[in-house]
Amino acid sequence: MSTQEREEGRQIRCLIAKVGLDGHDRGAHVISRAFRDAGFEVIYSGLHRAPDEIVQAAVQEDVDVLGISILSGAHNTLVPKIVDGLKEYDAFEDTLILVGGIIPDDDRDDLLEMGVGAVFGPGTPMEKTIEFVRENVHDRE
Amino acid sequence: MTVTRTESALVDDLLDGKHRALARVITKIENRSPGYREIVSALHAHTGAADVIGITGSPGAGKSTLVDKLAKAYRDRGDTVGVIAVDPSSPYTGGAVLGDRIRMASNVGDMDVFFRSMSARGTLGGLSTATSDTVKALDAFGKDTVIIETVGAGQNEVDIVKTADTVCVLVQPGSGDDVQMLKAGILEIGDVFVVNKADMDGAERTVAELEEMIHMRENPAAGLNTGHHGPVDEEEMAQVAIDDADEATWDPEVVETVATDATGVEELIDTLDDHAAWLRETGRIDNKARTRYAEEIRQLVRSDTAALLEEVIEARGGIDALADDVLAKETDPYTVADELVAPVRECVDEELER
Numbered sequence: 297m298s299t300q301e302r303e304e305g306r307q308i309r310c311l312i313a314k315v316g317l318d319g320h321d322r323g324a325h326v327i328s329r330a331f332r333d334a335g336f337e338v339i340y341s342g343l344h345r346a347p348d349e350i351v352q353a354a355v356q357e358d359v360d361v362l363g364i365s366i367l368s369g370a371h372n373t374l375v376p377k378i379v380d381g382l383k384e385y386d387a388f389e390d391t392l393i394l395v396g397g398i399i400p401d402d403d404r405d406d407l408l409e410m411g412v413g414a415v416f417g418p419g420t421p422m423e424k425t426i427e428f429v430r431e432n433v434h435d436r437e
Numbered sequence: 438m439t440v441t442r443t444e445s446a447l448v449d450d451l452l453d454g455k456h457r458a459l460a461r462v463i464t465k466i467e468n469r470s471p472g473y474r475e476i477v478s479a480l481h482a483h484t485g486a487a488d489v490i491g492i493t494g495s496p497g498a499g500k501s502t503l504v505d506k507l508a509k510a511y512r513d514r515g516d517t518v519g520v521i522a523v524d525p526s527s528p529y530t531g532g533a534v535l536g537d538r539i540r541m542a543s544n545v546g547d548m549d550v551f552f553r554s555m556s557a558r559g560t561l562g563g564l565s566t567a568t569s570d571t572v573k574a575l576d577a578f579g580k581d582t583v584i585i586e587t588v589g590a591g592q593n594e595v596d597i598v599k600t601a602d603t604v605c606v607l608v609q610p611g612s613g614d615d616v617q618m619l620k621a622g623i624l625e626i627g628d629v630f631v632v633n634k635a636d637m638d639g640a641e642r643t644v645a646e647l648e649e650m651i652h653m654r655e656n657p658a659a660g661l662n663t664g665h666h667g668p669v670d671e672e673e674m675a676q677v678a679i680d681d682a683d684e685a686t687w688d689p690e691v692v693e694t695v696a697t698d699a700t701g702v703e704e705l706i707d708t709l710d711d712h713a714a715w716l717r718e719t720g721r722i723d724n725k726a727r728t729r730y731a732e733e734i735r736q737l738v739r740s741d742t743a744a745l746l747e748e749v750i751e752a753r754g755g756i757d758a759l760a761d762d763v764l765a766k767e768t769d770p771y772t773v774a775d776e777l778v779a780p781v782r783e784c785v786d787e788e789l790e791r
Contacts, residue, residue, distance in 0.1 A: 335530040339538055
């Protein structure tokens with residue numbers, strides 16, 4: 297992509313978030329790097345964030361994509377809090393939410409129904425995730 | 438400028454204090470999406486109230502941590518804060534990992550600290566325009582203090598910190614001898630110097646070296662009285678120094694901090710306040726604003742004419758075709774440039790004759 301193109305075009309911004317008491321951030325780091333190399337702007341939250349912090353960051357940074365990495369099994373409590381927070385600030389509609397990590401099959405549909413765009417489990421090829429973001433990032437006026 | 442309905446709604450929402458609108462306006466500024474110019478012009482009338490502070494220093498000096506503690510201290514005294522953190526982007530993919538937010542641990546869940554990460558998107562001079570426009574958005578939103586954080590002291594960074602009224606340069610102990618301080622314009626841009634990690638070995642020496650360098654900046658003749666040139670009248674030397682200096686110069690201060698536990702942050706804020714007060718008392722604040730607006734106008738005119746000429750280049754078959762002609766020795770870069778600028782020149786000549 298040339299400088300000229302970038303100057304005019306829209307840059308995809310992502311927030312990669314680690315929520316709750318879950319210290320496993322290798323996946324989050326790997327995805328941050330992959331997104332950066334795909335030409336996205338990535339903001340990494342750091343470890344042990346509260347849902348409020350994630351909402352604050354997503355709203356202020358006006359990200360297109362919010363990737364939440366959870367390997368602790370607490371997704372059923374944490375993700376709804378984030379979704380509600382985004383709604384409170386009118387940011388839910390145009391933020392593509394992705395959840396990555398260890399999510400049991402039974403919980404996937406609930407998350408998708410809640411408004412999560414996709415759930416990516418272990419072993420998902422990086423290209424697939426990047427492709428999904430490019431195709432599904434929400435339109436904005 | 439005409440403002441369309443969505444844009445004016447966005448401006449109204451921003452002025453009403455809606456965080457989402459502020460965030461979206463900044464995105465538009467960064468992307469230069471259609472309508473961003475109208476938005477920034479609409480906001481201009483509402484700006485001018487915020488103190489703008491620029492913080493720069495080498496990677497790892499502790500800028501983000503210090504900004505976090507500064508923001509906390511400002512919040513404790515009731516001020517609202519906006520932070521713009523600029524990080525580099527990859528010149529190859531345009532991608533970036535913006536990590537300054539990780540350090541913002543003291544202001545968790547406090548929406549009155551509006552923190553925004555920005556990447557240097559590899560645009561010539563574009564970043565300083567985007568930064569100063571973002572400052573305007575935060576100012577119009579009603580932030581009392583706006584902090585711009587940026588790495589290094591290269592040309593781009595100097596342009597960015599020029600957006601600030603008060604520039605704070607962070608130095609860490611043991612960052613080299615005094616020759617390093619002479620480099621890269623570090624000394625010229627700072628109004629306040631902060632020796633961070635002041636609990637580390639060598640902090641005192643760094644402070645002393647900085648003090649000495651600053652002293653030399655005020656009085657270039659200092660230390661030159663080595664006795665080789667006969668006796669020098671001390672009084673006369675002092676007189677020269679005073680004549681040289683503007684009657685109202687700011688004495689850059691050196692402050693020691695330990696950002697990780699907020700040591701010295703209060704003192705730093707007092708110094709920043711002193712500088713802001715000095716700017717207002719001496720009327721320097723208006724001079725600064727005037728210089729800044731002049732530069733902004735120039736920058737806009739440059740990029741706007743460049744965009745116009747880009748269209749001319751496209752109409753002539755694109756830059757690659759033109760370069761090929763030069764490569765084939767059919768023409769040369771100067772002739773090509775003359776031809777491309779000719780339509781503009783004609784218009785200008787016509788305009789001036791009238």
